[in-house]
Amino acid sequence: MDGAAHSDSAQMPTAHFTAKLAIWWLIGSEIMIFGGLIGSFILFRLARPQWAEMAHHLSVPIGSFNTLILLTSSYTMVRAFVSSGRRDRTATCWNLLVTALLGLTFLCVKGYEYAGKFSHGYYPNAGLFWAFYFTMTGLHALHVLIGIIAILILFVFGLRDRLWPIASRVEFTGLYWHFVDVVWIFLFPLLYLTS
Amino acid sequence: MFNNLPQNISTYGADIDGILYLIYAIVGFFFVTMEGYLVYAVVRYRRREGVRAVYQTGETWREMRWVVGLVAVVVFLDFLIDFRGADTWAKVKQDFPSGDVEILVKAKQFAWTFVYPGADGQFDTKDDLTVPRILHVPVHRKIRLTLTSEDVIHSFCLPEVRLKQDILPGRRTPAWFEVTRTGTFSLVCAELCGLGHTKMLGVLEVHDDSGYERWLAETAKEMFE
């Protein structure tokens, strides 16, 4: 607090720190968005026990499988970060690629689930539960997609050996990817396991 | 500012007006003294040759003590307003007396309909009376309303009664009032509800007891014959 004593405490932080701070602020705002959606869902859900019936139509095995996929991808993302720290190009590229592929797998499974729901007539306008289901998972899938694109861009940079100047982006993308993962950890039990 | 309030015709209207005047007195005091000081300071401390401003940062408790004192006054007045207001609020919106007369209010784009339970005192029976636009009530009786809407949010507003209550579709919202004077008063929709919002007007018709009975009987006769 004491200005005179700390007058040079305002040392300029590094660009790396600044960027990381920005990612955290971004995640903060995303938490507020998903928080709003999830909070609304919980309030509705508590007032509507009959939704348990509909949650029944969601496949817990498929959901669990997808959860596993995402968790694994978070692990490979960490591996990518660690390898990039060691400047190990091969390992970084491989881990990035596997992460992206796992993300794609997640999306494909999600698409398969959506198709199944559509074929039974459960569209977003088929009642509020489905409206929430599609909005929440859809918004999440959008975030997964953005994450995959970011990771693939890093992967391409890695292939061309141009990754090291922007190596800190592996860390930032990783932070974002973990966040997307955590959102799913909330969505999965809320939607699938409340029957 | 409040000398052109519409006349008050309800039992609780005076309480609400009382709060308005109480707050008016409190904030009026701050308004006058602070605007006054602002003008005074600007005139009194205008820049003059050779007069230097006084260096004062307000960083010590000594310099801040009058601010602290005033803030204590503000906090006290805030709670005064809260307590007076809470009583009135509870009276109007929380502690519903059992009604002498029960009426169902139906709002839709852009019209009011009022349903009276009829002779058997029960809703949803054959002798219910359905009356468009005009809300007939007896004077000096507790009127208990159930407000419903078919489409969007409307707001049931009787300015002279000092009553306003939004009506949510898909819900039954309670409200009550008691009028102290006979006559014809306004009933308006206070929430933007679409194209015809302006024209969603009704009438509050307050009868004396015998007049009300007569009106009920006549309406029943008209409806069922």
Added chain:
Amino acid sequence: MTNDPHGPQKFIWKYILSTDHKMIAKQYLLTGLVMALVGAFTAYLMRWQLGYPNTNAPGWGLVTPDKFNMLVTMHGTIMVFFVGMPLLVAALSNFVIPLQIGARDMAFPRLNMLSYWIFVLSCVALLASFFVPGGAPAGGWTGYPPLSASEQYTGVHWGMVLWITALALEFASFTMGGINYLATFMCLRVPGMTYFRVPMATWFLIGASLAFFFSVGPLIAGAVMLLLDNVAGTGFYIPAQGGEPLLWQHLFWFFGHPEVYVIFLPAVGCVLEILPVFSRKPIFGYRAIVWSMGAALALSYIVWAHHMFISGMNPRLATPFSITTILISVPFAVIIFCMLASLRQGSIRLDTPMLWGLGFLATFLIGGLTGIFLGSASADIYLHDTYFVVAHFHYTFFPSVFFGGFAGIYFWYPKLFGRRYNETLGKIHFWMTFIFFNATFWPIFRVGAGGMLRRIADPTQYRILDQFKEMNSMISVAAFILILGQVPFVWNFFWSMFRGPAADANPWRAGTLEWLAPSPPPHGNWGPGLPTVYVGPYEYSRPDMADDFVPQYRPVGVLGGPAGQA
């Protein structure tokens, strides 16, 4: 860091796709002012219909009820989100924060440019709604569903969709902006610029960004749901489909109340910046003010239901929300008392920026105090949705956006454009605005207390309003003159930009860092070396110095500045 004054730039890079924070600030400024013209035009049409019901408005024609609803909606939306936000939050943050903390630019200049262009896109989306089939949105600026959730209720489909899209884009833009301002503030302060030496304008702009940042998320989620209701047939807010209309109101006002402070705080910051300069006194109670702002911010998240007292929510919630709402008077009381105390025993000069600053104080006080009537739930039973509320929020918004905003524009004009504006025109502009603003909105309190409701397209329908016929016409005339009163500004603004006398670096003899940079500051702001900060921002008239101010960048030996001391 962008430190490279790379020679003469191409037009497009200099003026359109610039990443220089000062150019982006000017872009926001101009966009906001142009939108203000549109907002003023909608106000003119509404006031015409209210003052001279059912006659042709010159230059437009008859304002029918459907048009009136669209005008109210567009007026509110434009003034709040497309005038208040770009002028007070974006233009000021972009211009002032880096200059006051000694940065060369924003932390992320390209993100900055991107957020401006997303903002432009959202303006286009909103204005386009005037031209699509069905017309502009007509659900009020608060867009309460079910009215706003389905074409069957308003008759407007594309307009509504565009409205939500425009808001979503705007929120995205200001979220990016917010990240940038916060990161810049936290990471790019020059050595010596400790948190308690940061000038007030920067503090309050950061407060505004924080208020925005932590309240907008839930509304983004809410907007997604409203959009889906409109286009995908979901029923989040439609009871017939199991939805809940009140959900929107909670999400909207959880954001909406902090949002009014998002626009209000930067104005307070500007005025706090101006008061010491023109009264040659330190700001009174720097720390008390900063802490009060923090307290007001914290409280602003737990007052939202004061907009919903009679919405049909649980009535037991009203009293708690009343208490928190009215308690907000405490931090603002501290701030306003400190502002008045900063004048005491000063040496006051009434230049144009100071006039606007004092005008802000005088008018906002009325707006703040009338908020107390509305904050009391039982008084709000009567006042809710009347013109009393309309007067309250014009007495808070207008001082913020225009008195505070013009205070800032005139104050930093020399720094923005390197030229001086014309004082006489500036003063004429002030007095026209001050007089006719009060002449417009003071009577609106009276018609509101008399029972006139908001958002009514045709006052002749109401018997209780017959007595206000003349007053309504007078209000309208005053409003028209208020709008005309802006002509001196427009002239002054553009003429002085090219023809005004050149301004030197520190025309007001002020102590904060931006006045160290040349006017206008070059790309990179500071030349080769960054300044260092030694004292607090408002060291005016120190008894131990001959000069009547000590700029932040001047070493004063062991003295230190009281504002920088414990």
